[in-house]
Structures are given as C-alpha cells and as structure tokens.
Amino acid sequence: EAGVAQSPRYKIIEKRQSVAFWCNPISGHATLYWYQQILGQGPKLLIQFQNNGVVDDSQLPKDRFSAERLKGVDSTLKIQPAKLEDSAVYLCASSYLKLGLAGTYEQYFGPGTRLTVT
Amino acid sequence: AQRVTQPEKLLSVFKGAPVELKCNYSYSGSPELFWYVQYSRQRLQLLLRHISRESIKGFTADLNKGETSFHLKKPFAQEEDSAMYYCAPNKETSGSRLTFGEGTQLTVNP
Numbered sequence: 001e002a003g004v005a006q007s008p009r010y011k012i013i014e015k016r017q018s019v020a021f022w023c024n025p026i027s028g029h030a031t032l033y034w035y036q037q038i039l040g041q042g043p044k045l046l047i048q049f050q051n052n053g054v055v056d057d058s059q060l061p062k063d064r065f066s067a068e069r070l071k072g073v074d075s076t077l078k079i080q081p082a083k084l085e086d087s088a089v090y091l092c093a094s095s096y097l098k099l100g101l102a103g104t105y106e107q108y109f110g111p112g113t114r115l116t117v118t
Numbered sequence: 119a120q121r122v123t124q125p126e127k128l129l130s131v132f133k134g135a136p137v138e139l140k141c142n143y144s145y146s147g148s149p150e151l152f153w154y155v156q157y158s159r160q161r162l163q164l165l166l167r168h169i170s171r172e173s174i175k176g177f178t179a180d181l182n183k184g185e186t187s188f189h190l191k192k193p194f195a196q197e198e199d200s201a202m203y204y205c206a207p208n209k210e211t212s213g214s215r216l217t218f219g220e221g222t223q224l225t226v227n228p
Binding site for chain 2: 003042091
C-alpha cells in the first residue's frame, strides 16, 4: 500500500510571500489532516477534512492559512502571506472513517514539508 | 483546559535497562490514548493505543484514570528504540482529533 505523499519536501521563502503544500492521502482514507510542527513541539492540528468537508479548523489561522480538498482526495494547504513564525514542518495524515462506531482509527503520516521563512 | 504533558524532553538509558516515558493528561471524560513514535529519518507512526492492551516491540502502556497518566514502559531497552515518542489523547467527542504532547527524545546507549 502506498503511503501518504507530500510535496514539496522542502521550501524556503521570504516573509510576505505565498506558499502551497500538496498532500495525496492513502487510497480509501476519507479523513485527512494537516498538522503544523514547530521545532521542539509536538504536531498541532490545523484542519481536519472528512471527504471534502471540513470537520475541524478551529486552530487554523484563517487570516493567512487556507486549505481545500475539492474532490475528497488530494488536498492543498496555502499560506498567504507567510510570517517568520510559520517556519515549521507541515504534516499531512490520513485515516479511515467508520460511521456509527466508537474508537479512533490510526492516522498515517506523510514525510512532511519543511518550510523556512526568512 | 485539555492538556497533555510529557515532562521529560530528553531521556537517556543504557541498553538492557528499563525505560519509562511519562505522559499525564487532563481531559474530561474518558479519552482514548495513543503513543506515536518517530524514528530517525522516518515518518511519524502509531506505536500503540490503550484500548488494544497489547505489547508492541516490547512496549506497554497502562491507562491510570486515577492519576490521569498513560506512561510507556519497556523492561529492557534496545538501541533501536532510540526515537522521539509522542503521547496523544483523543477528544472522545470528536472521533479522531489527536492532541500531541511535546514529545520525549529517547536515546538508548550501547
């Protein structure tokens, strides 16, 4: 089974520029997550999709961050304009969704995109 | 507020020694709890979850609701256990929203 794919792997931009990250989840996974991991911290959830709908975006800085998952498969995360504090690794993860049952499915993570804002 | 705390950022032990990575949480209700691990140059991956009550790679974790802890233990550490370990409770009402701790970097010395 192919894993979660992300691109690019590395990106360096200047502050106030824009950047976009792409994620392709594991086939059949209805739920997709974007996390931000700042150096020395654990991953922080930015947004969670179920198919192409947003389930949770409470921690997404909506003034500069946006994300979409138009066809319920691939997703893009955009930052516009970037700030120095956005320097981090951006992780994409996916999992199965099983309606009506309790319990949480394992999240499968991509390799991440390391963003440096100068 | 819901929080998860991993008090040790760094933990160093010798091969064959017991190891315990601590995790404390403050969540209402009964969250599910997970340990995720990231080995050097590899992706973040699930190590174990409390509801499965299984031992993975010799690691176990017991949920102590009284102390609100979910410590990860292994009786005899191996060099290949060196990695970053994250404790991650799940909000019971959300279905699948994990909150990661800040992580503990475990180094097992030969």
